[in-house]
Amino acid sequence: MKKRNWILCVTTAIVMALPALTPFEKTVAAGPPTVDIKIDNFSFTPPMLTVKAGTKVTWTNGDDIPHNVASEDQSFKSKVLDTDEKFTFTASKPGTYSYFCSIHPKMTGKVVVE
Amino acid sequence: MPPQENRNTILPDHNHDGVDRRGFLKCMAWAGTGALCVLRGGVLKSYALNDISGVRKAAKGDLSFVQISDSHMGFNKAANPDVVATLKIAVDKIQALAVPPEFLLHTGDITHLSKPSEFDTVNQILQSASTKEVFFVPGEHDVLEDNGKQYLELYGKNTKGAGWYSFDKKGVHFIGLVNVMNLKAGGMGSLGTEQLEWLEDDVRHLSKSTPMVLFAHMPLWNIYPEWGWGTEDSAQALSYLKRFGSVTVLNGHIHQTMQKVEGSITFHTATSTAFPQPHPGAAPSPGPMKVPAERLRGLLGMTDVNYVRKHHALALIDSTLE
Numbered sequence: 001m002k003k004r005n006w007i008l009c010v011t012t013a014i015v016m017a018l019p020a021l022t023p024f025e026k027t028v029a030a031g032p033p034t035v036d037i038k039i040d041n042f043s044f045t046p047p048m049l050t051v052k053a054g055t056k057v058t059w060t061n062g063d064d065i066p067h068n069v070a071s072e073d074q075s076f077k078s079k080v081l082d083t084d085e086k087f088t089f090t091a092s093k094p095g096t097y098s099y100f101c102s103i104h105p106k107m108t109g110k111v112v113v114e
Numbered sequence: 115m116p117p118q119e120n121r122n123t124i125l126p127d128h129n130h131d132g133v134d135r136r137g138f139l140k141c142m143a144w145a146g147t148g149a150l151c152v153l154r155g156g157v158l159k160s161y162a163l164n165d166i167s168g169v170r171k172a173a174k175g176d177l178s179f180v181q182i183s184d185s186h187m188g189f190n191k192a193a194n195p196d197v198v199a200t201l202k203i204a205v206d207k208i209q210a211l212a213v214p215p216e217f218l219l220h221t222g223d224i225t226h227l228s229k230p231s232e233f234d235t236v237n238q239i240l241q242s243a244s245t246k247e248v249f250f251v252p253g254e255h256d257v258l259e260d261n262g263k264q265y266l267e268l269y270g271k272n273t274k275g276a277g278w279y280s281f282d283k284k285g286v287h288f289i290g291l292v293n294v295m296n297l298k299a300g301g302m303g304s305l306g307t308e309q310l311e312w313l314e315d316d317v318r319h320l321s322k323s324t325p326m327v328l329f330a331h332m333p334l335w336n337i338y339p340e341w342g343w344g345t346e347d348s349a350q351a352l353s354y355l356k357r358f359g360s361v362t363v364l365n366g367h368i369h370q371t372m373q374k375v376e377g378s379i380t381f382h383t384a385t386s387t388a389f390p391q392p393h394p395g396a397a398p399s400p401g402p403m404k405v406p407a408e409r410l411r412g413l414l415g416m417t418d419v420n421y422v423r424k425h426h427a428l429a430l431i432d433s434t435l436e
Contacts, residue, residue, distance in 0.1 A: 041399035064191040064402045066227060072299050080258045082227065100299035103254050106342040108299050
């Protein structure tokens with residue numbers, strides 16, 4: 001048992017030290033949680049999403065037409081996203097963020113941060 | 115001389131009282147193939163493009179202009195990888211018209227991404243037409259990122275607010291409206307209070323016999339709210355025009371021709387010079403419609419409008435780029 005605890009301890013230390021190591025090993029490190037929202041066919045998928053505070057939310061535009069992502073309370077607004085361009089918002093503050101594409105305002109979505 | 119009627123003619127009213135008050139959609143059957151519409155005292159007659167020779171002659175009048183729309187300069191996806199070429203074809207078609215237009219109207223989405231180089235390219239291509247005067251209104255693609263600042267620098271001379279204005283040509287009153295700014299979540303196009311007040315004031319002193327032409331990018335009638343194809347406060351705008359005997363409303367945005375008559379108001383949307391979009395509800399979204407290359411030019415085009423003073427009539431001819 002003692003030996004196992006020791007191994008666990010060393011492993012934890014290595015994992016915690018990883019971000020400070022070479023870029024080669026960096027990929028192993030776990031960052032903040034991430035979620036993806038797809039923009040396809042003039043809609044956000046999923047249209048509603050609940051995430052933990054600190055989550056990185058990334059929108060990717062899969063349409064042939066540019067879109068953007070703008071929260072109604074103006075806490076975030078992306079630049080215009082052409083095809084395959086992305087926008088990331090770190091949801092640090094709990095609350096409900098209703099957002100829409102201000103170019104095509106029929107496109108709406110919601111991110112709930114817990 | 116009135117056009118000869120034949121099997122290709124759609125007559126909305128057979129009583130010759132010139133009125134169909136309920137409003138109707140008659141020209142939809144011609145969408146994509148092109149249509150000529152003659153407006154007489156607020157009543158529309160439409161003719162298939164394959165038999166317009168007599169009508170063209172009758173429509174040759176005091177004032178002729180061409181509407182082009184949705185050139186989306188900068189778009190390069192599969193639905194049309196060469197929007198420069200198709201805009202140039204439109205200009206060639208304008209050059210070849212039997213009655214040279216007095217001016218051009220561009221009803222917005224001049225560019226795809228509001229880039230200065232995209233505006234430049236369109237302006238250069240349009241300057242190659244012998245018709246030098248061009249009137250614009252912005253589409254939502256022309257006011258990205260900067261709330262329309264660049265658009266106003268380029269086209270805002272002698273306009274009010276976000277770029278709206280009016281002018282007169284040979285007795286016809288033209289009004290260019292902006293309905294692509296400050297759009298609200300879940301909504302459609304919007305004119306806003308300031309512009310509506312300006313419009314009410316602009317038409318207040320005009321005689322009811324003045325022919326009116328309104329143009330804006332997004333449709334000023336609710337074509338398909340599910341796709342945002344309409345304008346939230348267009349009914350308010352049109353209420354100021356109800357007393358006029360002849361009102362024509364020209365829009366772009368939906369990349370296909372569609373027409374409707376309501377009382378003395380005729381609504382008309384133009385095709386794009388860049389790419390076609392699906393009929394309302396016919397696809398999961400209003401995104402660019404990919405068609406076989408040989409079909410593309412048949413779905414792009416422009417609208418030639420002739421005003422015949424004597425007959426108090428506007429004739430609209432949609433032609434494709436084929």
